[in-house]
Each structure stands twice: as structure tokens, then as C-alpha cells.
Amino acid sequence: MPNFATGLSALSAARAAIETAGQNLANANTPGYVRQRVNLESLRPTTFGGQKIGGGVGIRSIERITDELLTSRVRTQRQEVGRRQAGLDLLSEVETIFGEPSSSGISAQITNFFNRAAALSTAPSDPQARSALIGAGSVLAEQVRNVRSGLIDAASSVRTLIATDVADVNRLAETLADLNAQVIQSRGSDGPPSSLLDRRTQLLDELAQLVDLDIEPLSSGAVSVTVGGHALVANDQANRLATSIASDGFTEVRLSSSGSVVDIGGGRIRGLLDFERTGTGDRIASLDRLAKTLIGGFNALHATGIPGSGGFDALRAAYPIVDADDDGDFSDERLEAAGLPFSIESGNLVVTVIDTATLDVKRTTVAIDPQVDSTGDLVAALDAVDGIKATIDASGRLLVQSDAGKVFHFANIVDPNPDSQNVFGGKRAQFSSSTAEPFALTAGSTFTVDLGSGVPQTVTLNAASFADITAATADELAAAISSSLVGAEAINVDGRVVIRSTTQGSSSKIILADGAGSPLAALGITPGTDFGTDVGVAVKATGRYTGSDDVTFTFRPLSDGTIGATQGLQVSVIDSNGRSVAVLDVGQGYTPGEMIEVADGIKISFGPGDVSKNSNEFFNLPVTAESDSARVLEAFGIGAFFEGTDASTISVASDVSDDPSLLAVGRSQAFDANGNINVDNGNVARFLALRDGGNGDLGDRTFSEFYSDIIAQVGLETSSSELSLETQTSLLESVESRLEQIRGVSIDEELADLQRFQQAYQAAARYITAVNDVTQLLFNI
């Protein structure tokens, strides 16, 4: 007996297949849609006349055709792409912030700044050229500050992006938890609806772009999602994530519930976190290093230069000192602990004070040891320099001011007036022994010294003053005599003893008279009266010391005579190491006042007058290789061109920008007979040498080279990030296409199925008609 049931089962199977094809066609373009297939099976047969005939067709299942392995590979790949895309977007932004190569970037501004300095070499006194250098410095500083704040902004905008992405993660997690709940509910009936599963796949794909996921399907049909070892979604529960700033200043992601840190290993958020940590930090640090080196290096040169006016009236430090031990006293910290941005070394600071009316120049050397001296010691030492006052102002800044009618600077000039005591030529009243040591004296012998007052001072020679009074040395005798006299003294000149007034000039007078034991006779001194004279020899020094050691040159006449007149008169120059540096011919043939080369760039001239070897006339000319070997000026920012300590604070010192005449273009100065101070343009060459030389603090690179390297790194990072994004994207495309091959809908295929099942349906209908006809026949029997 033909069976309606078989036909019916065929009809419904064909209808199910047609509907599935329809569903597939309808979702051909739905993202994440997994195509379905109806799996048919023939039904259990019924026994018919001893023969088993099939019982029709049944629907075994509607299968979602996908590949879980590929799906998870796609997700992993999405994390990679998401992470790199986030990094690249931000790196491109960094590139834009630096804005290189361009005519307005930092590179061009560094060049322009030093070019303006070079322009000063042809027009050192041109106020416009000075303003141009200051203006270029301001623009450079501003550009550095802008780039740095751009980088800071980029870093902080990353935080906003991270927060947004974390909110997205939370939203997705909650939706996933919801879906899980629905899937579990529908589990009881005939399995979860495919649409729920598709939706879940899609959400997991989205989530995979943001973070790295571990997905585990559960027997309940739900999936658990773990991020960085912490459950994000468990069954119908979602854990929320939150962002906070960690102690190292960077963003971290935590679980809201437990507060434990979630280590995100991939996806966009990882990319953003990575960028926050490394994308700008190194650049900012490099920029700060560049700025600080420029500030320190340029300031050190500028502070030891001379402004066009010949000196400064007042200089205020750019950096305040810090009360590190918090005892309310700003000046008791040692210099190394005074909180200054640059370090102070053990060395010297040379201060030059100039009287603008008399052009009297005083050069004072202050020795500094940052491990021993406090800021108070430094202030006191500077304050003690005649003509300037040093104080710490209310803001903790060192302030150096000159007295009225004086100016000062810290340039390494040669003391133009080394014989400020007027030792050369200005003769004292004196007597010299005609014999040399040893002197045969008698203990207790006496002589008298009258300085013209009529009240003689008596000198008694005691045996105690000598090792052997019968063979007294000149040193012993000089000490013994000096100790008993006021207003007069005795010195040792080549083994002879010279008894002389402590003053010079015509008012100085000595009357010697022998006493008991006639010691003067033993010395070969004829008692009598001697007067000093007024005529001094004007000594002028000039030039720029080119030696590398700090030394003192001592000038001594080699005989007695008149400058420019006495045949063979010479002055010897000996340095502090006892080395003979030069012997200068100043006798007949020398025009008084004519500059003579001494050594190492130093020149000296002697005015008319008499000089004497026998009076032990000599003067010292100390010269230094560097005027601030202690680097005090750089550390305090005294006479600074730039202020600030890093790329965020660099600016041109307001004192200089307010008054361009304070720009220290000169390196040496000359004082002419007309009362003028003339300043050269020697500092320009030093500025350019700074530009062209490697800086130790920048790994022996120039400013421009160091900056170029930053830019090259930025470019390299961006381009390598571009390249890897490209690679990862094409990998993603490839796995996605493989997955799509499996789960995607082919309209052609579905149309073919449609055709097929339409025919199957028609066939089933035909079968039913056939059965019906057969049945009808039976009824008609």
C-alpha cells in the first residue's frame, strides 16, 4: 500500500531545504553569518509484504558550516592587526607633530638660530643682528616646546582612546553574557537558534580586535571568555574592566570587581598601551636631553662672554637653589646638593670688575669645590670681590650686582693691569746688603730703623731666631728683622737681605743706624738715609691666553735700569711651574708702551720709568684656560641666554630678550686711552664651534645630528609599523578568505540548491498525487 507519509516527509524535507537556502540567500551579505545546510536522512523502513520499504525522508539536522580552528585564527589575526593599527595611527600622529622635513621644524630652527649667530660675526654691534639671534632663539625654543607638548597631548589622548576601548570591551562582554543566557535557555528545546550563535561569533570577532581572548565552549552551550587569565565572561556573567593610572604613570587595566590588574596581551588596547609606554616617552626624553644640552652648552659660552657695553650691572640666576634639608636656610646646602639642574665641578670662577670711569680692571679668582663649599660660601666669596655684591634673592636665585660706576663679567680676559700694586718702578726707601748669606752675626747685636718719624725702632738679633747666628741665612735674618719692625720689612733677594719701607713713593723714607755689635757693618750696609720715588712703570697686558693650564706668569727685571733707555735691560717671565717663558728686551730700542709678545697669546707693555732687580720688584699675571672651570654659571644660569631645564621649559632668558644689548657677543676686551671699552666678537666663533662640535651629553653628536637621529627613529618606527601592519593585514585577509570559503554563502550554490529542492518538492507532490491516484483506484473498486 503506497504511503502518504513518505510523500509528506519528502515535501516537508524539501520545504525545509528551500527555506534554508532562502535563509542563506537572505544572509549572503550578513557579516559573520555562517551558512546552514539541511542534513536529510531516510526514515526507518516499514515492513511491507515481507519487504522493507523506506519510510520516507527525515531532517537529521540543520548544520552550521564553519571551521572553529580558522575562526579562532581569524580572531588572533584580528588582535594582531588591531594592535598594529592602533600603533601606526599614533606613530603617524607623532610624525606629524615633529613635522619634518620642513622649513619650520626644529631642525630648520636649530640651523637658523646658529646662522643668526654666524651673521653676528660680520656685524657684531648691529642691534638688528642681535635681535635676530634672540628672535631665532625664541622661535627655536617655542618650536621645541610645541613639539614636546604635542607629544604629551598625543600620550594623553591615548588614555582617552584606551578608556573608550575598555568601555567597548565591557559593552561586548555584557552582550556576550546575555547571549550565553539565551543559548543556555534554548538548549532544552531543539538546540540554540543559529542566529544566536552567529551573533555570538560576530561579537567575539569584534572583541578580538580589542583584546586577546581565550574562548572556551562549555557543555551548556555557553562560551567562557578569558582575558589575561581573568574571566571576562563566564556563563551569563560579565566582569567589567576599568582603567587606572599605575604608579609608573602609565595606564593599566583592572577588573572592576577585584581590582586585580589584567595583563592584556593583544588587540587594539595592547597597541594603545604599548604606544603610551614607548611611543612618546623616548622621544620626549630625547627632546629633553637635546634641550638641556643646548641650554647648558650655550649658556656656558654666553655667561663667559662680554656684552657690547663691556660688562654687566646685574645678573640674576635662572635657577633657584633649593633648601634640600628643609631647615629654612637656603645657603647651607653644599653646592652639589643645591638642587641646580646642571652639575658644578671642582674648579675656579674668574670674576672681572671694571670701574667704568677709571677703567681700572680687577680680576679675582674664586675657587669652588661643590663637595665642600655651600651656596652660602659661594655667595660670600663672590660678595667679597671688590666692586660686586652677591645675594640670594627671595625666590632663591643668586643675584650678582655691581657697585655704582662698575660693571662685571666672567669672561676669560687677561688682567690688563697686572701690576695694580704699582711695584714696577715705584721705588721704596731701602737698603740692600752688599754681601750674600751666610752672615756672621753676634747674638744680641742691634741696629735702629727710623721711618722718618724721628722715633727709631730697634732691631735686636737674638740667637733664638737663627739655627746658627754666626752663619745666618738671608731667610732667617729677613724673618727676624721683619718681625721687629712696623712699616718696614726685610726680604731675601738672591741671598742678600733688603731692608725696606712697606710703602713706596717719595714719602717713604728709611734712616738706618748701627747699634751694639754693628750688625749692619757685618751685612755690608752703610748706615744712612734712603728715600723712595714716585715714578711707577705703567704695565699693561692684553691678548687671549691660549694655553691649556692655569698658570701665573711672574715678571721680574733682570737688572736695574730705565725702560726704553738702559742698554740690555731685560724682564724675565717665569711661570708658576718655574719654567722660563720669555725674556723681554725693554731697554734701549724699546719704545715704552709698545706691546711685546710674551707667550701663549699674552702681550705686555711697559711704560717709561725705572725698574729694579735689587729692590726685588716683580708682579704676577695669573692666566686661566677657562674662566668658569667650575661650571658655576651654567649651573646657576647666571648670564644665561636660555632659561629652563628641558624641552618643556626652554625659552630665551627674559633679561636678554628684554635688552638685546646684554647679548654677550664678545670674548675679550680692550681699554683705550680715550676711556672706551672695546669688545670683540670672539664669542661668535665659540657659538659656531658649539654648533659644529660633538656634545658629550649627546653621545658626541652635534645638536642637529642628535635631532636627525630622533627623526630617523620616528620614521623608522612608523615605516616598520606600516610594513608589519601590511603583512598582518594580508595574513588576516588570507585566513578570513579561507574561513569565508567555508562558511560564506555562495548565491550560485544556493540557487542550485533551490532548483534542486524545488524539483524534489515537485517530485514529492507528484508522488502524493500518484499515491492519491492509487488510493482513488482502490476506492473505486
Next chain:
Amino acid sequence: MAFRVTNALTSAFTKQNLARTSSRRFEAEQRVSDGKRISRPSDDPGQIARLLALKRNSSEIEQYGVNVAESKAIVSSANSALEKISDLIADAQEQTVAGLNGASTDRSAVASALRGILDQVVALANAKLGDRYLFGGTITDRPPFVVDTDPSGQFRVTYQGNDDVFQSEVGPGLVSNISVPGSNIFAGTGRTATSFVGPTGAAPGTGDDSGNAVDRLIVAHGITTYAGGGLTAGSSSATRDTVIGAAGTHTVALTVDATGSTGTIALNNGTAVSFTNPETNLAVTGPNGEVIYVNTSTVTPGFNGQVALTATGTLSIDGGQSSVAVNFSNNQQVFDAHNGSVLNVDSTGITRAGTEDVSYGGTLDLFSSLSALANSFSALATASDPTAARAAAEGYFDELKSSHNTLLRALSDLGTREARLDAAEDRIGDLDVRIKELTSTVEEVDFSEAIIDYRSADTTYQSALAIAARVNQLSLLDFL
């Protein structure tokens, strides 16, 4: 399994292809339109540092170019001022030669012509470029040369500048001196013998002198004393006698009548002068114009013979500020109290008071030579005996020639400097071109290449579009 081409896949591929080809086309288009191969560091990180360095070099070189141009302006202005001075000196030399050979009436004209030249030379030596004086060393804000007279009334030119130089940066590590200190340009050629022109009999001593340019040695009379014949100095003797010398240098012949009331007196065998006592201030002039004033009131009656005359004197080169007594030795040192310079005088031959024009050979600067030359022409025009003035003029003419030589040396030095700046300018020009070339190689695109790239990107894009259109048309639906 055969490759399943699903619809989503097809459209994804199409989209990816279109995106890729259109972005490649956009990049190619951008390169063609702005001509830049590197517009951001990531375009070529390997070359960006080089590009920045090239741009920096280019900008530095531009600045060096400006510095060279400015330095050249200064040096060539100095050069042309010195050339004009040189022409003027050549003119002065011609005038001098003509003046020395011409008639005495022309000589005052020569003197004033020379003074005119001196004024022009001083004006040129104070030449300016813009507002900077050219010949003052690093002092550019005031005239380097000031002309006045010194305390002893001598012509004096004071150099207000200094010997320092400004160094202009004209190339990497290359500096050029852009200052021309006038102190050296107008100086003499170096010290030679000192010469004296004057009537006193003073001569150069044996020591080295240290004065510069010209000086005036004043040989002043001190006291005249007489031994014999009862002759004494007249009341004006101290101030007006011009004789100087030890006993025997000058002779006085005295003849007195028996009563001592009249007589005659003659100096150095000159014209005898009669006197009638009492006579307390009788002027007696010798054959060479030397004068003594005598008091004959107490002459010995009947005296007839020689009276020994001794006259002291002093020497001064500072206008009388300081002086030393004449000691008739072969080397006396006379100091200038103003500047400490020393003049060595052979005083053995001094016989009378007067002034000696002292010229320190080889130390006369151009101005002093011109001035002294003009003065000697004035003297030449008025002197009754021109021998001395002529000798002086010839001496100063030599000095002028020697300082002209110094000037010519300075000129040739400036010429060298200008040539060096020219070379620097050329070099900078070359470098500029080369660096621009290099920059363009690194930074700019090769246009033909870029256009070909663009074409190919465009073609690829268009084919992608065409294929997309075709692919989307294909469907089984069309054939059912």
C-alpha cells in the same frame, strides 16, 4: 575540495583590490603633484637624517654666502679708499719732486698743496662703510684718526682704533679678517737712523732712540760766564744769549781804553762792537748770528785780549717739560716726560741754542711725513739759507716714499684678502649647487619615473574597477 567562491568573498576581494589600487594611485599622484619623494620621515627613514643634514648645510651655506658678501663689501671699500690714498701720495710725490727742482716762489704753493693732500688722506683714512669706520680695528663707531698738535706744538695724529680684528665666519671652519687696523697701514717701514736738522750743532747719539715720527729738540741756553777782562753777563744774558759751549768753544775779543770807559768787543771774530760805559746789556753778535749780552761796566781798563766764555745749556724733547743739562758728551739721553721716549744726543758739538727738528727715520707715519714735508716746503719758501730745509724736505720725501711702500703692501694684502673672499664665494656657490643637487636627489622624485609609476597605478586601478563591475554582474540567476 574545489575553491568555494562565496559572494562575501568576492565583494571583499573587490573592495580590498579597489582600496589597494586606489591608495597606490593616490600616493603616486601625490608624488607627481608635489614632486617630493620624502614628505614625512617614514617615507624613507634611511635617508631622512641625510636629508635634514643636507637642508641644514644648504641653509648654513646660504648664511656663509651672506657673510662673505658683507665681508667683501668691507674689504673692497677699504681697498678702494687705500687706492685713492695711494693715488694722492703719488701726486704728493710728484709735487715734491717738482717743488724741490722749481723756483722758491712755487714752494709755498707746494706746501699748501701738500697740506690739502694731507686733509684728503686723513678724510679717506676715516672712511666709513655705512656707519662703520673701516680702519679702526674693532672700534668702528668713531673716526680712527684724529689730527691735532702735541704739547710741544708738533703735528700729531692720534690713532683711536686698536690692533684687534673682527673675524667673520665665511665658511665651515673658515674665518676671514674683516677689520683693517689703520695702525699698520699708514706706518713707516721700521726704525732707521734718526736725523737732526737745525743750527745748534746737536747730532744723533750712539744709543737707540725710542721716539716715533718727529720731535723737536729744544737746546736752551743756561748761564754765560766770563773769565777775565772784568767782563760779566749782561742783564738779558740768561734769556737771550744763544751761545752754548765749554771754555774755548766761543771766543770774545775785548779791547778797553786806559780809563775803562770805552772799548770794543767782538764775538767769534765777528764784527767788533764799541761800547761806552756804563753799559750793562750790550748785544754782541757773532758771524753766524750767535748773540751774547754783556755788561762792560766793570771791565779792566787797558785790557786787550781774549776773554774765556763758558755757556751752559739744556736739552728737552717735551717742550721744556723736562730737560737735562748739556754735558758735551757723545751720548746724552733726553726723555720725553709725556710718553717716556728717549732721544740719544751727541752734545759735543752744541754751540748755540735753538731747536733741532728731529726725525726718527722709518717711524714716520704717512700723515706725519706729509705734514713734515709740507712744513719743510714752507721753511724752504722763506729760509734765507735753504740748505738745511732742503735736506729736511729730502729726508721727509724719503719717509713719505717708505710709508707709501707700507701702504702698497697693505693694499696688496687687501687684494689677496679680496681674492680669497672671491674664492670663498665661488666655493660657496659650487657647494650650494652641489648640495641642492644632492638634496633634490634625496628628497625629490625622478619625474619620468614618478609619472610612469602614476600611469601604471592608474591603469591597475582602472582594471580593478572594470573587473569589479564585471564580477558583480555574474550570477547564476542570469542563466536560470
